[in-house]
Amino acid sequence: MDLQQRINAFVKLGEFIGQFSRQGFQKNDNTNANDLFFDGFKHQITLAHEHNAWFTKENIAFALEGWSNSLKDNTLNQWLSTYNFNDISAKKVAIIMAGNIPLVGFHDFLSVLISGYDVIVKQSSNDKQLLPYLAKYLEHVEPGFKGKITFTEEKLTAFDAVIATGSDNTARYFEHYFKGKPSIIRKNRNSVAVLTGEESDEELKALSEDIFRYYGLGCRNVSKLFVPKDYSFDGFFKGLYDWHPIINQHKYANNYDYNKAVYLMSEFDLLENGFLMIKEDASYGSPIATIFYEYYNDLDDLKSILNNNEKNIQCVVSKGVIENSVAFGQSQHPKLWDYADNVDTIAFLTKI
Secondary structure, eight states: OOHHHHHHHHHHHHHHHTTEETTEEOOOTTSTTHHHHHHHHHHHHHHHHHHOTTSOHHHHHHHHHHHHHHOOHHHHHHHHTTOOOTTOOSOEEEEEOOOSSTTTTHHHHHHHHHTTOEEEEEOOTTSOSHHHHHHHHHHHHOGGGTTSEEEOSSOOOSOSEEEEEOOHHHHHHHHHHTTTSOEEEEOOOEEEEEOOSOOOHHHHHHHHHHHHGGGGOSTTSEEEEEEETTOOOHHHHHHHGGGGGGGGSHHHHHHHHHHHHHHHHTTOOOEEOSSOEEEEOSOSOOOTTEEEEEEESOHHHHHHHHHHTGGGEEEEEOSSOSTTOBOTTOTTOOOTTOOGGGOOHHHHHTTO
16 A cells, blocks of 8 residues: 555545534535445544533534645645655554543544554544544445554554654653653643734634633643733623523533632632633633633844743744744644644655
């Protein structure tokens, strides 16, 4: 199985999951193996939500839309064109996945298989329904993948390299346990937005997508704002308004009520609009239903602060005032080459 065969298989997978969008689940009779897999995947989406209430049908469909858009022949070839896969040998790469948002570990899964390696996947208990089913689809449309994909709940053994994602605490365990293996070990990161006060209503509305998508559980969700002195939050709150139904999700509402009670009992100053609280805080990781903010005096000083704290930051959202920042509303639309923690996964894999 050569590289183009592997690409072709993932293109077929992209066409399959493209049937499951937020506009509805539309069966396309021309899609490979639909009679075998379409209804089953609808059931897996239902099971994923029943198992994890954060995984709503809309958020699962949003994740699937993103991957369907990425798994195109031209996009995959553009991504892979700068790498050399000629010296890839038969090796096994273990992946320890997080479970904070649907299919959060798919990029690592894709990277390992597209590079030509076998993959051993240890999933989070929060996200176990979707990926194994998609792996079965992949094996069906490209039999060359059979025997190359293993899911396990046991202790990892017999592997040549590892990609592990977890908290700062679990990362210390990973670093010790996997110290003899080539590894990528990811820790906690959060995303921030830099506002100048000159943002349009549409840009602030787009920012609300960066904040609320996946209930703020992803590392690419904006959890902190940097705002200039004397910034007025009126426009910011106006931009968020379309997301007010989020408070009807009981897990989100429970977090909102709990965190609000804690803040009020601690007599912290905060602003809130009935479904989001904002609090001045130097930390980067805010609780669910809360956004931290911090004032800045000068953009050049702020750029220095962001550079000094880059290990805590996944991405920066702004109106282009920060170099390499992401546009408002785009933090949850990474390209295949937008690597987590800015670590090039494919470059790592081609060198193990």
